[in-house]
Amino acid sequence: MESAEDKIWRMIFYKRWKENTNLNRGESPMEQEKMRAAVCEDVLEEAQWLSDMIYKWYADKGIEGEVSIFEDAARFLFAREDYSFDVLFLDIRMPGENGVSLAKHLRRLGDDMPIIFVTGEREYILEGYEVEALHYLIKPVQEKKIFECLERVYRNAAQQEAYVILTGDMGVVKVLQKDIYYIEVFGHDMKYVTRQGEFFKTGSLKEALSEFSKQDFVSCYRGIAINLRYIWRIEKDKLYMAEECRSFEKTVPVSRRMYKQVNQKFIDYNRKQED
Secondary structure (H helix, E strand, O other), rough: OOOOOOOHHHHHHHHHHHHHOHHOOOOOHHHHHOOOEEOOOOOOOHHHHHHHHHHHHHHHOOOOOEEEOOOOHOOOOOOOOOOOOOOOOOOOOOOOOOHHHHHHHHHHHOOOOOEEEEEOOOHHHHHHOOOOOEEEEEEEOHHHHHHHHHHHHHHHHHOOOEEEEEEEOOOEEEHHHHHHEEEEEEOOOEEEEOOEEEEEEEHHHHHHHOOHHHHHEEEEEEOOOEEHHHHHEEEOEEEEEHHHHOOOEEEOOHHHHHHHHHHHHHHHHHHHOOO
């Protein structure tokens, strides 16, 4: 039975989908709510099993959805020119371009769709973090794990809409939570270092984090909070930023007092990617 919390999230998801769909096209509400998943897997039996699991989850959630299967990266990229997908289940070892290479290519194109690696190889886990993979599932995959992945995609769809209005060289702009690398406070002024550049706002760090999902940020130094998705590696006195952030900063300081908390949150966050 669907819980009250799940019903709320389904309503949020549907509202978001509806707001981002052109209602003048004459499409029915169910068509507007349709979710599209892609499976890129060269072993047909495994691809079909994944597809069946996704359709089962659609049915359980009462969501109308589609699943498209692609045997290799080239076929997926060709289809992507005409269709958008809400999530990609991606094998790593495939003919031609492998899954990690495809994921990096998508990120270079600015495509931030959730990517879930489904593979028998553990050696690529760190590279999965580099492309911000939502999950890294090791075969044979349990049905429960597939459902958990889809739940995260489902809920993150609403969370990713969280935003803040900031001022910078480009004027006043809307910046999404997922695009914020870290926040630094100087007195009563806050600097937001983001994918789009640096922006400023008056207030406290506590006020800033209250606008977002606290589980995605961690305070690492006095007056600094970093988005966990952009941490690459942690040392005793500093952390290294993911490659895409390094045009701003390569490292951010970590205080001795906060090191243990930062390290644990980093481990917990990335452990979820392996489940």
